[in-house]
Amino acid sequence: QKEVEQNSGPLSVPEGAIASLNCTYSDRGSQSFFWYRQYSGKSPELIMSIYSNGDKEDGRFTAQLNKASQYVSLLIRDSQPSDSATYLCAVTYNFNKFYFGSGTKLNVKP
């Protein structure tokens, strides 16, 4: 069983702050790592992907991967109320079969 673990939250941060979301995974064979954002009643949408150790930045979002620690994180800088959503961590094995964590609910307070 491939396990992807996330803190369910909710994580509450004030507007303008940095939100830090964390994810751990059980299988060292994991190859690709993703963060999806899901608004209530909507389907998940991809916001970040990361494939090698280190940081990857895209606008206000930074994904961090540490394969030795089996840990991937997402930082959201200058958080906005529109960032309030559930964030899903996903990992893949053998370049298919995406496995998801249960998600972390983020609330950004104005």
Add this chain to the structure above:
Amino acid sequence: NAGVTQTPKFQVLKTGQSMTLQCAQDMNHNSMYWYRQDPGMGLRLIYYSASEGTTDKGEVPNGYNVSRLNKREFSLRLESAAPSQTSVYFCASSEPGHNEKLFFGSGTQLSVL
């Protein structure tokens, strides 16, 4: 460009009834997936198809069957619906490879009474 299209968006069944959820993608992807999402459980893989003509079980396949009709279409069938199958179902597709990404349909809210 429609992406991944699922039908129906909502469905109510009685216990024991059968139904098929339809999914089609227009991105020429080889891989297609069916997930279910329950509160607090995240997305769990039911079945996936790595390519046309192949299907494989995921984490929670019991009570479901699938058909990869062609490269575009991947259907999910509930032969005898049970209340435990009340959930939101998502179809998704991807193109296998190093930069593989998963694209989702809009979901089907299924209630089994």
